[in-house]
Amino acid sequence: xxxxxxxxxxxxxxxxxxxxxxxxxxxxxxxxxxxxxxxxxxxxxxxxxxxxxxxxxxxxxxxxxxxxxxxxxxxxxxxxxxxxxxxxxxxxxxxxxxxxxxxxxxxxxxxxxxxxxxxxxxxxxxxxxxxxxxxxxxxxxxxxxxxxxxxxxxxxxxxxxxxxxxxxxxxxxxxxxxxxxxxxxxxxxxxxxxxxxxxxxxxxxxxxxxxxxxxxxxxxxxxxxxxxxxxxxxxxxxxxxxxxxxxxxxxxxxxxxxxxxxxxxxxxxxxxxxxxxxxxxxxxxxxxxxxxxxxxxxxxxxxxxxxxxxxxxxxxxxxxxxxxxxxxxxxxxxxxxxxxxxxxxxxxxxxxxxxxxxxxxxxxxxxxxxxxxxxxxxxxxxxxxxxxxxxxxxxxxxxxxxxxxxxxxxxxxxxxxxxxxxxxxxxxxxxxxxxxxxxxxxxxxxxxxxxxxxxxxxxxxxxxxxxxxxxxxxxxxxxxxxxxxxxxxxxxxxxxxxxxxxxxxxxxxxxxxxxxxxxxxxxxxxxxxxxxxxxxxxxxxxxxxxxxxxxxxxxxxxxxxxxxxxxxxxxxxxxxxxxxxxxxxxxxxxxxxxxxxxxxxxxxxxxxxxxxxxxxxxxxxxxxxxxxxxxxxxxxxxxxxxxxxxxxxxxxxxxxxxxxx
Numbered sequence: 001x002x003x004x005x006x007x008x009x010x011x012x013x014x015x016x017x018x019x020x021x022x023x024x025x026x027x028x029x030x031x032x033x034x035x036x037x038x039x040x041x042x043x044x045x046x047x048x049x050x051x052x053x054x055x056x057x058x059x060x061x062x063x064x065x066x067x068x069x070x071x072x073x074x075x076x077x078x079x080x081x082x083x084x085x086x087x088x089x090x091x092x093x094x095x096x097x098x099x100x101x102x103x104x105x106x107x108x109x110x111x112x113x114x115x116x117x118x119x120x121x122x123x124x125x126x127x128x129x130x131x132x133x134x135x136x137x138x139x140x141x142x143x144x145x146x147x148x149x150x151x152x153x154x155x156x157x158x159x160x161x162x163x164x165x166x167x168x169x170x171x172x173x174x175x176x177x178x179x180x181x182x183x184x185x186x187x188x189x190x191x192x193x194x195x196x197x198x199x200x201x202x203x204x205x206x207x208x209x210x211x212x213x214x215x216x217x218x219x220x221x222x223x224x225x226x227x228x229x230x231x232x233x234x235x236x237x238x239x240x241x242x243x244x245x246x247x248x249x250x251x252x253x254x255x256x257x258x259x260x261x262x263x264x265x266x267x268x269x270x271x272x273x274x275x276x277x278x279x280x281x282x283x284x285x286x287x288x289x290x291x292x293x294x295x296x297x298x299x300x301x302x303x304x305x306x307x308x309x310x311x312x313x314x315x316x317x318x319x320x321x322x323x324x325x326x327x328x329x330x331x332x333x334x335x336x337x338x339x340x341x342x343x344x345x346x347x348x349x350x351x352x353x354x355x356x357x358x359x360x361x362x363x364x365x366x367x368x369x370x371x372x373x374x375x376x377x378x379x380x381x382x383x384x385x386x387x388x389x390x391x392x393x394x395x396x397x398x399x400x401x402x403x404x405x406x407x408x409x410x411x412x413x414x415x416x417x418x419x420x421x422x423x424x425x426x427x428x429x430x431x432x433x434x435x436x437x438x439x440x441x442x443x444x445x446x447x448x449x450x451x452x453x454x455x456x457x458x459x460x461x462x463x464x465x466x467x468x469x470x471x472x473x474x475x476x477x478x479x480x481x482x483x484x485x486x487x488x489x490x491x492x493x494x495x496x497x498x499x500x501x502x503x504x505x506x507x508x509x510x511x512x513x514x515x516x517x518x519x520x521x522x523x524x525x526x527x528x529x530x531x532x533x534x535x536x537x538x539x540x541x542x543x544x545x546x547x548x549x550x551x552x553x554x555x556x557x558x559x560x561x562x563x564x565x566x567x568x569x570x571x572x573x574x575x576x577x578x579x580x581x582x583x584x585x586x587x588x589x590x591x592x593x594x595x596x597x598x599x600x601x602x603x604x605x606x607x608x609x610x611x612x613x614x615x616x617x618x619x620x621x622x623x624x625x626x627x628x629x630x631x632x633x634x635x636x637x638x639x640x641x642x643x644x645x646x647x648x649x650x651x652x653x654x655x656x657x658x659x660x661x
Contacts, residue, residue: 010115011029014131039514050096056194064085069549075230077264078263079514082512093587097193100190112132119202126140128144153206166206168182170375178385181325230548237526255276320364334371339367342388403594417433428603431617432496432503441577497626584635585633587635
């Protein structure tokens, strides 16, 4: 790294102390040049400012809202924002974790001249932050406190203009529900982590931004050409060989259309990214709803041929998605984890009733009741507002069953082949997912899809007529992972540690730059002779992120140095977990029992369901720790590794605690 940045970042971080009302600006560049942006900046602030013993609802906790150096530029799929804070949802450790949101708030913040907002303290009364380019102030939010996310956004747009962008919480966040989201629009949410509850504890109702400035880039012409060529490649394949189609009936009745979920979105990167207008209510027939369905929001209607095939239907399912978004509740927790767990408990006689009602996932009225009870902490909702894993202990119900649906750390399964019953993944690919879960603080797949989802989406399992055969997938995988065994369906436990490491770094890159996880990294293609993703000018797909970062910021660094920036952030996060929560290999191995049951789907090349072999997975963890430069006994970075990454000050603190291996 031989040159200071001249673009990408605006150069200013906003710091807001809600307790005192003070607002100040700080220099971004010392953070950005070492930690990339977004998630990386959040990690360093967490290390510097959150000592052991602070809880998510304490005034001393920070909540950091950080887009990245590509946000607000012409980089494709770059409109996202990372939120970093102590996590109320995480269990059994309320550790410093992150979430990510689309929409248009991040680009607006950059265009207002700021790279992040750091919030600390606790407001004496409900407040919201108003950023209008250089004018920044805290305002009274009493008039919108108690409102849902939709009404809050409408009221604040009425106050400040239709061109503002907002992040807000609903009543679930105000009531400190541990599964409360931070919302924007009708479909964007930082869903995982419970950060809506952190805002609620701080009495911060919303962040409202108007930005009218541009975002500088160091090499405008080269950057424009680079992003144009990358966008062309992205739009040609969108991460899967088949193009999603609209439903003719829904298009005619409710104006179904593809939607852009954030700035520079190609509008069909996610198969379930749709908008609808004037859908009549079923639970509330006096209402009609307009809004969006993104990703797991579609679960509420039921998804045939999955583990979520309840008979609610599109119309009521769309209504439920809007109601829960308005309350500010985590759709993934509700649909993938909590509701199926409650149903199992009821079916097996462990839960006698649901406050006098049967548990009926086919009834939209039951779902509506569930949302309201959780949001307002009524009856059984007092326990469920703590999240399903905590609720199982509070109620003394289904404590073994809940582990089937929740992989680890208080988060429902995701591309794990066991808890998640909608995303089809087979052995050996969920081994990489298991490694990712083992070293994470949350569901790692929101920005870690790159291995499992890429392989499954491009395989014949997902696209029988247009997918790539297994041998071709293995050939392409060898170009990125260095060996065909990383992708070959008969490879078993061989060569799975390196993909977990690489996609850990890619997760950091996407959350720091910030970029859409459904699109990056670019590995597979049906537009090149060898099916390896490349731009029209020959740029390798896995290098897209590096070239955009280099040209946007002007930093003179090679691709290995860029990769090392991500590695630095990953190790800093690990060090924070060690310092504040005594993380170790023993903690990581808590994920193993979840995978020791037979997988949900069968690899057709094997012919029978597989479950995790503990001894082989422990050996795989050894390989992973070794590749990382971590001690295999403790699962902790060595001083040599931290020194190599320029984290000697971090190593010193861990040494003082006696927590260096």
